[in-house]
Amino acid sequence: MPTIVVEVMPKPEILDPQGKAIANALPHLGFTSFAGVRQGKRFELTVEGEVTDEVLESARTAAAEMLSNPVIEDVVSVSVKEDI
Amino acid sequence: MISETPLIGDFNVSPSGPLDGARIGVITFPGTLDDRDAARAVRLGGGTAVPLWHADQSLHGVDAVILPGGFSYGDYLRAGAIARFAPVMETVVKEAGASATSSSPLPVLGICNGFQVLTEAHLLPGSMIKNDHLKFICKDQVLRVENTSTPWTSQFTPDELIAVPMKNQDGQYVVSAEELEQIEAEGRVVFRYIGENPNGSRNNIAGVTNERGNVVGLMPHPEHAVEAGYGPDDTTGMREGTDGLTIFTSVVSSLAGGNK
Numbered sequence: 001m002p003t004i005v006v007e008v009m010p011k012p013e014i015l016d017p018q019g020k021a022i023a024n025a026l027p028h029l030g031f032t033s034f035a036g037v038r039q040g041k042r043f044e045l046t047v048e049g050e051v052t053d054e055v056l057e058s059a060r061t062a063a064a065e066m067l068s069n070p071v072i073e074d075v076v077s078v079s080v081k082e083d084i
Numbered sequence: 085m086i087s088e089t090p091l092i093g094d095f096n097v098s099p100s101g102p103l104d105g106a107r108i109g110v111i112t113f114p115g116t117l118d119d120r121d122a123a124r125a126v127r128l129g130g131g132t133a134v135p136l137w138h139a140d141q142s143l144h145g146v147d148a149v150i151l152p153g154g155f156s157y158g159d160y161l162r163a164g165a166i167a168r169f170a171p172v173m174e175t176v177v178k179e180a181g182a183s184a185t186s187s188s189p190l191p192v193l194g195i196c197n198g199f200q201v202l203t204e205a206h207l208l209p210g211s212m213i214k215n216d217h218l219k220f221i222c223k224d225q226v227l228r229v230e231n232t233s234t235p236w237t238s239q240f241t242p243d244e245l246i247a248v249p250m251k252n253q254d255g256q257y258v259v260s261a262e263e264l265e266q267i268e269a270e271g272r273v274v275f276r277y278i279g280e281n282p283n284g285s286r287n288n289i290a291g292v293t294n295e296r297g298n299v300v301g302l303m304p305h306p307e308h309a310v311e312a313g314y315g316p317d318d319t320t321g322m323r324e325g326t327d328g329l330t331i332f333t334s335v336v337s338s339l340a341g342g343n344k
Binding site: 014 | 204213217
């Protein structure tokens, strides 16, 4: 079944406490090459049938109105994942 | 049935109207925890508590609504994000939001998770993210009451300091810089944390109100500080604090036409 992938990230100006905690933990495990971490969310919306423009548009609306909160998050991408 | 008269209550309030007419709805979502405590606080404050169910669009004619704390829908997606779409919220938004046509829109109080639901429903500005230190907080917290013109705070004296419990993981209040400036300029910060900022909230904000002042949200829990013996420690003794009770007597009194 085709899948629409929605990616949501905390806004750049919002401190991401979880990302910061991960960034602080990385060096303890020997991962010293990374200056920062930000943690976001990935949603996979499966579609029965074809991904029409209409379906994609409704995924964009859902991403903007429900899957993200515009006060703290940005929708980074809404894309179609090809069948494997 | 056991008596719910407090052992030591604040009975020196003298509202100008009858109290027993006020019917305060308390909404239960799947995962709500503090609905019974909130209902009890309403009764101790002199009102009649009316249980409301998330799946029922009707508010059953209540005069005010409380969204209690807990973890509605397991905090899935974001705290309060799913609860916002519950049928009962449609009616709450219609009767309390900016489009409410009534000259006295429905008073709504969101406590903790209820506050998060109100921000997700766009009834209040801003949002909550994880505490800056990433830990669950559980402690008594001192707040300053900075806005006493809402129906929920009318019986506090301006800048009164109160102590109520606080318990949360996603309690860091964030809001855009422009909106923060607007909220501050309009005096819409209702409660502010006193002492060290417990969770990184912008401007130490613990609670805010909407433009019309009928919707109030706060992270700490006034409903857990309504009965001597079970509240925060205060100067009179251990667990004697009942500062939260004034929230509930305020709304009952405001609804009865008292000092709003």
